[in-house]
Amino acid sequence: DGGITQSPKYLFRKEGQNVTLSCEQNLNHDAMYWYRQDPGQGLRLIYYSQIVNDFQKGDIAEGYSVSREKKESFPLTVTSAQKNPTAFYLCASSITLVSTDTQYFGPGTRLTVL
Amino acid sequence: AQSVAQPEDQVNVAEGNPLTVKCTYSVSGNPYLFWYVQYPNRGLQFLLKYITGDNLVKGSYGFEAEFNKSQTSFHLKKPSALVSDSALYFCAVRGGTNAGKSTFGDGTTLTVKP
Numbered sequence: 001d002g003g004i005t006q007s008p009k010y011l012f013r014k015e016g017q018n019v020t021l022s023c024e025q026n027l028n029h030d031a032m033y034w035y036r037q038d039p040g041q042g043l044r045l046i047y048y049s050q051i052v053n054d055f056q057k058g059d060i061a062e063g064y065s066v067s068r069e070k071k072e073s074f075p076l077t078v079t080s081a082q083k084n085p086t087a088f089y090l091c092a093s094s095i096t097l098v099s100t101d102t103q104y105f106g107p108g109t110r111l112t113v114l
Numbered sequence: 115a116q117s118v119a120q121p122e123d124q125v126n127v128a129e130g131n132p133l134t135v136k137c138t139y140s141v142s143g144n145p146y147l148f149w150y151v152q153y154p155n156r157g158l159q160f161l162l163k164y165i166t167g168d169n170l171v172k173g174s175y176g177f178e179a180e181f182n183k184s185q186t187s188f189h190l191k192k193p194s195a196l197v198s199d200s201a202l203y204f205c206a207v208r209g210g211t212n213a214g215k216s217t218f219g220d221g222t223t224l225t226v227k228p
Contacts, residue, residue: 004157031214042118042204042218043158050214058215090157097214099146100165105157 003027004106006091011111013078013085021076021109023091029104031097032074036060037088037108046089049074050097078111086113116141118207120219127195128227135190135222137205147188148206148216149179158204164188175199195226 004025013019025032030051035043045058049068063082068074074093078085089109094101117140127133139145146165150158162173169181179190188205205219 006157040123040220042220043216045215048215088155092158099208099214100163102148102160102163103216104160105150107157108155110155 004091004093004104006089006106006109008109009107011109013111013113015113016080018077018079019111021078021089021091021111023074023076023106025072025074025091025093025106027093027095027104028071029093029095030071031094031101032068033092033094033103034058034064034066034074034076035090035092037090043090046076048097085111087111116207116209116217118205118217118219120203120205120222122222123220124223124225126225126227129197130194133192133195133199133224133226135203135205135224137188137190137219138186139188139205139207140186141207141209144209145186145188146208147179147181148208149173149177149188149190150204150206152202152204152221161190195224197226197228200224200226 007022033048034046044060046064047066049055065077091106092103094103119138148163149161152158162171164171164181172178177192202221204221206216208216
């Protein structure tokens with residue numbers, strides 16, 4: 001988990017609320033990613049960013065939004081449009097978007113909708 | 115499209131015995147293959163990767179993996195399992211036409227019994 005921090009560790013959201021998950025890295029990596037993990041399933045890509053001020057939708061972007069204003073920060077907002085947001089959210093980074101680069105993961109945020 | 119299959123949801127081994135966690139993949143072009151381990155409520159930790167060269171890749175904590183191009187497999191192995199190896203293991207592939215995007219298997223839970 002070293003070098004990537006996520007906060008909070010646990011987050012509770014009421015129906016209709018937007019919440020923002022924080023992800024910060026001090027690895028000087030250009031590329032950052034957000035994944036969603038559900039029990040019994042692999043990780044699914046929500047959004048990724050190759051460089052500051054640029055980001056792309058992943059496989060399950062609906063109901064989520066991101067920004068990349070700083071190299072070290074890639075916050076994820078879970079909007080009220082996301083119908084089933086309860087999950088474990090993982091942020092990752094890699095030196096670049098090149099396929100041979102290793103992705104390193106943060107400790108995760110567990111989001112629960114009340 | 116690229117895909118990863120981990121055919122076993124659960125693998126049980128006795129401490130001191132060798133372990134194998136299976137992974138097969140499908141990707142167009144050169145495959146770049148990764149293994150990660152996840153402990154409960156934690157992020158993923160990188161174990162090892164195959165990029166090119168020797169088909170036997172050595173990684174962290176005594177783990178190794180064998181790349182087999184003809185069988186499109188990348189099985190994770192360890193000669194002597196420890197109770198502390200009990201965790202969730204993920205195989206991932208990057209490459210092909212989805213440059214930079216990883217596809218993860220659904221994970222295999224390894225339980226090592228004393």
